[in-house]
Amino acid sequence: MTPVILLAAEKESAEVTDWAARIGWLVGLALFVALVYWLMREGWKWRGTLQGDLPELPTAPEDPGPARLTLSGRYHGSTTAGQWLDRIVAHGLGSRSRVELTLTDAGLDVVRPGASDFFVPLAALREARLDKGIAGKVLTEGGLLVLTWAHGDRLLDSGFRSDQASEHHEWVDAINSMIETTTTEGAER
Known part of the structure; x- marks a missing residue:
């Protein structure tokens, strides 16, 4: 069957x-x-x-001088200094974007296509360091270049990531050296 x-x-x-x-x-x-x-x-x-009390962002001077360093990468936002989750959104500082940074003797020129550009005078820079996070972005240890700067009566941390992460150490050294030189010269006067 x-x-x-x-x-x-x-x-x-x-x-x-x-x-x-x-x-x-x-x-x-x-x-x-x-x-x-x-x-x-x-x-x-x-x-x-x-955050409306935050003054308008400064613009780059007519002749900032020759570029010491340039960086192409991403701007990840700004926060209140020391509080990596307290995002600053006033004046477009909370908007992520591509960025072109230029460090000169006058300060730091931040050019952001599609967002508002700003300038951080050398006298306003307080510290440069490597960190792992800023509001909305967490990376591996040392993957983020964080610059602390004074704007109005506030201290801000702004986070940047270069397309070439190996550049971060050079930026930290150069900015901290410039800040130290400026502070030392100011104390001698």
């Missing part, structure tokens, strides 16, 4: 019978996502309002 092989009939998916319930759930989910996005946006704007 030969075994009989029965072929299963072609499977069909069950028909959707309650279109109104499915559409209702999709509309509800879309409204929930839109509400969460709107609340996040309002929070960002509120943070900018709270």
Whole structure:
């Protein structure tokens, strides 16, 4: 006796019978996502309002002098100095972007395509260090160049990452040396 092989009939998916319930759930989910996005946006704007006392960002002088160092990479944002999660959003400082940094004897020129450029005078620079994180970005130890600088009556930390991470040490050494020289010259006067 030969075994009989029965072929299963072609499977069909069950028909959707309650279109109104499915559409209702999709509309509800879309409204929930839109509400969460709107609340996040309002929070960002509120943070900018709270930081409204921050003065306008300085612009580069007409002739800042020859470039000591240049860096191409990413700007990851600014925070209150020492508080790596307290993001500063006023004047576009919270917007991530590409960046071109130029260090001169006058200070640091920060050029950000698609965001507002700014200049940090040498007298405002306080420290350069390597760190692992700033609000919204965490990297390996030493993967982020963080510059502490004074703006108005606040100290800010701004985070940068070079396309060539090996450049970070050179930047830290150069900036800290310039700050130390400026501080020493100021104390001698």
